[in-house]
Amino acid sequence: MPWQPPLDDIAFLLGPWLRARDDWKRIPRFAALDLDTAEAVLAEAGRFCAEVLAPLNAVGDLQGCRLVDGCVRTPDGFAQAYRRYVADGWPALARDPEWGGQGLPALLELAFTEMQVGANHAWTMYPGLLAGAVACLQAHASPDVQARFLPPLVGGEWLATMCLTEPQAGSDLSLLRTRAVPAADGSVRITGAKVFISGGGQDLTPNIVHLVLARLPDAPPGTRGISLFVVPDMLEDGSRNGVFVDGLEHKMGLHGSATTALRFEGAVGWRVGEAHRGLPAMFVMMNAARLHAAMQGVAHAARASELAHAYAHQRRQMRAEPRMEPEQPADPIAAHPPIRHLLRCLRGWSEQMRAAGYWLGHLIDLHEHAPDADERRRAGMLVELLTPVAKAHFTECGHLLANRALQAFGGYGYVREYGIEQVVRDSRIAMIYEGSNEIQALDLLQRKLLADDGARLTVFADECERVAAKAEGAGLAAAAGVLRRLCRRLSAAFERVRAAAASDASAPARVADTFLRATGQLLLACACVRTAAVASGDTGAGADACERAERALWMLGELRLEFNAQLARLRATS
Structure with missing residues (x-):
């Protein structure tokens, strides 16, 4: 089934669901942007994904990458697709106009990310870190470093990598050994090894900018002694820097994406931010990557849903209901109750994950640009709270839903012909990289909720109440009641965890995964109720508004069951 943009x-989400234009009008940077223009931009983005990226998806999976004389060779067509991407101006979509960007909302970039991943996840890995790298350099680099690196990154002339992991140091960055020795001219010399580097050594751009965590000679032990440096493959005089590709990983999925081991031998670099304060600087890049990883889960769930739906309506097997006429032809398997339920689940989950993800993208724009300081603060609190939730919950759901979708194909799902097995393989890594989902759960419960005594959770509860009130106004009192009950129960569960933590320091870690899943289900339940209220009461919701509202309410029932199961598990674990 050819990939099609959603x-x-x-x-529906940009218009009646988010009413994004109402907020854009209040923000000077976006005041001239209307919905017609935004939708036209995303229509062109969808055309690029469908016509340029999607045809290369299976090609990249079959060919994979090769390491030739220390250089990575990407699959046929990948480099040409990237040149088209740059020529069309896509790298600059949401970047700051000060550095050559178009200055459009982060929400549009997030939607474009979902479409790119749905069309060709492996290819998307190459430009996938550009936004985070630019944000990191804008926030922490010196003016000289910014002037040197931001223009070619914003324009896509160069690409970037994130070099954190070392062979002996995965999530425990306190074990990093890479060294940075200052030079007389203010630069440093980087020596060490990094692994699992997405896009390392690729052949799409003439230069690659590596953001590298390393230790200065006077660094204190642990994570307090880590600094961040920018290290290019090529120096300004055209000479090669001391960056070498030592190996190319052969992976379960994303075969078209180069994942390499890099060796730095006295490589010239420049510090980004304060000495020994590299992690706060790097987290600017990491947080951007985490929300984009969440949209990867959305894209995989949506693609799995599309493939399963198309196959189930053309594959005929047996009869869905007993009939008197034995000569009656077999029904499409979509008519059989188990498959019908599966297809409904796939579509319901992917629709509400998309809605919640786009809401987070819009909140980023409000946090960064809203004219009211209190609005910026509250939007920022929601982004901080829900980014680890979306990253972990959406990527887990994306993989599990793809795996469930494969079942609709029977034995054909296990072979390459229909593409669903690639979706299953490609989706698995998103649960691991950009901070594993277990790390996200600890971040949510320990660093966000317990650290601020639940203040961010209160802001989220206020948002749920606003959605519930709107649903009541649209005649959906029962749905509003469900959302309120789920919200109260999650708040009560947090109070139990907080009380347990007072006498047992390990209690939060034991229940972190379960608590994150429950929070993710509340997020999706909030999206369901908002979708149902908007589709029921807004004349601009589209021709399928009634069906959309019905699907959302059905999905709310599914989420309530899942939520109750997670709370039961949380009580048992604690």
Whole structure:
């Protein structure tokens, strides 16, 4: 089934669901942007994904990458697709106009990310870190470093990598050994090894900018002694820097994406931010990557849903209901109750994950640009709270839903012909990289909720109440009641965890995964109720508004069951 952009859903979310234009009008940077223009931009983005990226998806999976004389060779067509991507101006979509960007909302970039991943996840890995790298350099680099690196990164002339992990140091960055020795001219010389580097050594751009964590000679032990440096493959005089590709990983999925081991031998670099304060600087890049990873889960769930739906309506097997006429032809398997339920689940989950993800993208724009300081603060609190939730919950759901979708194909799902097995393989890594989902759960419960005594959770509860009140106004009192009950129960569960933590320091870690899943289900339940209220009461919701509202309410029932199961598990674990 050819990949198609979800433009109808995007129009519904940008329009009646988010009413993004109402907020854009209040923000000077976006005041001239209307919905027609935004939808036209995303329609062109969808066309690029469908016509340029999607045809290379299976090609990249079959060919994979090769390491030739220390250089990575990407699959056929990948480099040409990237040149088209740059020529069309896509790298600059949401970047700051000061550095050559177009200055459009982060929400549009997030929607474009979902479409790129749905069309070709492996290719998307190459430009996937550009936004985070630019944000990191804008926030922490010196003016000289910014002037040297931001223009070619914003324009896509160069690409970037994130070099954290070392062979002996995965999530425990306190074990990092890479060294940075200052030079007389203010630069440093980097020596060490990094692994699992997405896009290391790729052949799409003439230069690659590596953001590298390393230790200065006077660094204190542990994570307090880590600094961040920017290290290019090529120096300004055209000479090669001391960056070498030592190996190319052969992976379960994303075969078209180069994942390499890099060796730095006295490589010239420059510090980004304060000495020994590299992690706060790097987290600017990491947080951007985490929300984009969440949209990867959305994209995989949506693609799995599309593939399963198409196959189930053309594959005929047996009869869905007993009939008197034995000569009656077999029904499409979509008519059989188990498959019908599966297809409904796939579509319901992917629709509400997309809605919640786009809401987070819009909150980023409000946090960064809203004219009211209190609005910026509250939006920032929601982004901080829900980014680890979306990253972990959406990527887990994306993989589990793809795995469930494969079942609709029977034995054909296990072979390459229909593409679903690639979706299953490609989706698995998103649960691991950009901070594993277990790390996200600890971040949510320990660093966000317990650290601020639940203040961010209170802001989220206020948002749920606003959605519930709107649903009541649309005649959906029962749905509003469900959302309120789920919200109260999650708040009560947090109070139990907080009380347990007072006498048992390990209690939060034991229940962190379960608590994150429950929070993710509340997030999706909030999206369901908002979708049902908007589709029921807004004349601009589209021709399928009634069906959309019905699917959302059905999905709310599914989420309530899942939520109750997680709370039961949380009580048992604690």
